[in-house]
Amino acid sequence: MISIDNLAFSYGPKEVLKNISMNLEPGKIYGLLGENGVGKTTLLTLLSGLKKTGAGTIRIDGHDPYKREPSLLEKIYYLPDEVAPSPERATRWAKSKGVFWPGFSMDKFLGIMAEFETDPSQKMTTMSSGQLKKTYISFALACNPEFIFMDEPTNGLDIPSKAQFRQTILRHTSMDAILVISTHQVRDLENIIDPIIILDKREVLLNASLEEISQKLYFDYGNVILPDSLYSEQLPGGFIQVVRNTSGQESKVNIEALFNAVHKNKELVKTLFSHE
Amino acid sequence: MSNIFNLKRFGNYFAYDCRRTWNLFGLILILAALAPAVVFIIQQLFSLILDGHMSGIGEGVHLGFMVFGAATIAMIAPSTIYGSLTEKRSGSSWLMIPASSFEKWLSMSLVLLVVIMAAFCLVFFAGDGLMSLLFPGTYGTSTASEISSFYSKYLNAINSGEIPVTINFPGLIFTGMAEWVLVFAIGALYFKRSKVAKTILVLIGLSIITGIITSFIMVNGGADFIKDLVQRMDFIYEPRKVITIFNVLMSLRTIIVLGGLLTWLFFRIKTLKH
Structure with missing residues (x-):
């Protein structure tokens, strides 16, 4: 369980996060969405204990991540958007680093590397950025951590690898893990992230499951413009429109349309999804 | 399991740190340690080509x-091995390794103060000794013999004075090197960026500031105060006391400086952010 309570963080005088409060529950893959510079990476680094909170608290299983206690670090894996190559073969690197995570499985690492069609005997310094990212993703999942924080994990992956990534996440993440994935590429993760967290400048606009979203918002894929749509976008052969779901109809959530609808109707969405 | 120190976890981390050191710095260390042998071989090659004989x-x-x-x-060892820790990519990965800040600090200190220095001495003396055995005429005596003759020539002369003085030469070199390594x-x-150059500039800056302050104090009565103090304490007539006090002061200085640098390094590791 992750509890964030009145979290605030600033870079000097520039306030990035303010009064952020939420609870993240086990067994869920959270999609962390937001425009550039709203603090997605900052929030992930705060969760990982790489930064100290300005105000408020973060508790992961009751522990402050900034204390960087080994007993908590063993349960966490943070994958930054850019990863560094180590001057050795991927197998050697994984073997020497894996000893620190009690749940690490070399077989699992090699299995995921095979699924990604990446050669584990290749030197990491000779890998492309996509291969390097896949090596790190394989390692992160092979560590079997309870908390995985991924920053833009699909950046640098080719199209087949993005599909492979979705399958791998679903197949290899343990049932009680909390996964937080920050991304701009919502289509890459459309079928795996649930709940959705949308960050705006200094606040959380939305933190809801897909079920709750589809209960409160209706995604219309027809070709007639709806007068009360919160957001509409022309697609080949019709429109994608987001309206308030007043009739209880079911629809497939389009995350990109949701993101735009939330940004155009911030106050309305906050009220609509308010749990108070 | 303790969150501060666990022997098994530290062993794993130290082994990981040593492997990382070898990957990043092994070749540079070997090259630096074998420099006299390499230079000798190149010199002999040129000598044979140009003069037709070895020199x-x-x-x-x-x-x-x-x-x-x-x-x-x-x-260069600290910046080559640990310099990337200030970069977001490598630094965040390193901070997230499940070992305590204390274990990471202890391992870093051992690698820089013991492992690197011991490996350098080992490779240097092995290469140097071998060259001395293979080419006794041209390479000359080994460094170990040079150090031994230095001992007998100068240190024994000091010891044979009216009051014997024992100088812990290896200890002096080690503490000097340790201070140097820790500063870097x-x-x-x-x-x-430019970690070594900037550290040298800071050291130069500090030397200038210290020099100015010392000069200011000495000019404004400091010299007279010391002279007066020496006369009052009658040091000149009791050389044994002088040596004892000097030793105590030097040991205190070493403990304070090394302890201060190690503490500083620990808190830097503990508060590193990305």
Whole structure:
């Protein structure tokens, strides 16, 4: 369980996060969405204990991540958007680093590397950025951590690898893990992230499951413009429109349309999804 | 399991740190330690080509190589091995390794103060000794013999005076090198770029400031105060006391400086952010 309570963080005088409060529950893959510079990476680094909170608290299983206690670090894996190559073969690197995570499985690492069609005997310094990212993703999942924080994990992956990534996440993440994935590429993760967290400048606009979203918002894929749509976008052969779901109809959530609808109707969405 | 120190976890981390050191710095260390042998071979090749015979290298050159090599290693090892920790990519990955800040600090200190120095000495003396055995005429005596003759020539002369003075030469060199390494390690964990150059500039700046302050104090009555103090304490007539006090002061200075640098390094590791 992750509890964030009145979290605030600033870079000097520039306030990035303010009064952020939420609870993240086990067994869920959270999609962390937001425009550039709203603090997605900052929030992930705060969760990982790489930064100290300005105000408020973060508790992961009751522990402050900034204390960087080994007993908590063993349960966490943070994958930054850019990863560094180590001057050795991927197998050697994984073997020497894996000893620190009690749940690490070399077989699992090699299995995921095979699924990604990446050669584990290749030197990491000779890998492309996509291969390097896949090596790190394989390692992160092979560590079997309870908390995985991924920053833009699909950046640098080719199209087949993005599909492979979705399958791998679903197949290899343990049932009680909390996964937080920050991304701009919502289509890459459309079928795996649930709940959705949308960050705006200094606040959380939305933190809801897909079920709750589809209960409160209706995604219309027809070709007639709806007068009360919160957001509409022309697609080949019709429109994608987001309206308030007043009739209880079911629809497939389009995350990109949701993101735009939330940004155009911030106050309305906050009220609509308010749990108070 | 303790969150501060666990022997098994520290063992794993130290082994990981040593492997990382070998990957990043092994070749540079070997090259620096074998510098006299490499230079000798190149010199002989040129000598054979140009003059048709082998020529010797001068007395004391080996020792010079050792001092220069060790000083260079002390300057560049911290930034080469740990410099990337200030970068977001490598630094965040390193901070997330499940080992305590204390274990990471202890391992870093052992690697820089013991492992690197011991490996340098081992490779240097092995290479140097071998060259001395293979080419006794041209390579000359080994550095170990040079150091031994230095001991008998100068230190024994000091010892044979009216009051015997024992100088812990290896200890002095080790503490000097340790201070040097730790200063550059702190520089490597603060500066993002040009770590060695910026650390040297800071040291120069500090020397200038210290020099100005000392001169100011000495000009404004400091010299007279010391002179007066020496006369009052009658040091001149009791050389044994002078030596004892000097030893105590030097030991205190070493403990304070080394302890201060190690503490600083620990807190830098503990508060590193990305």
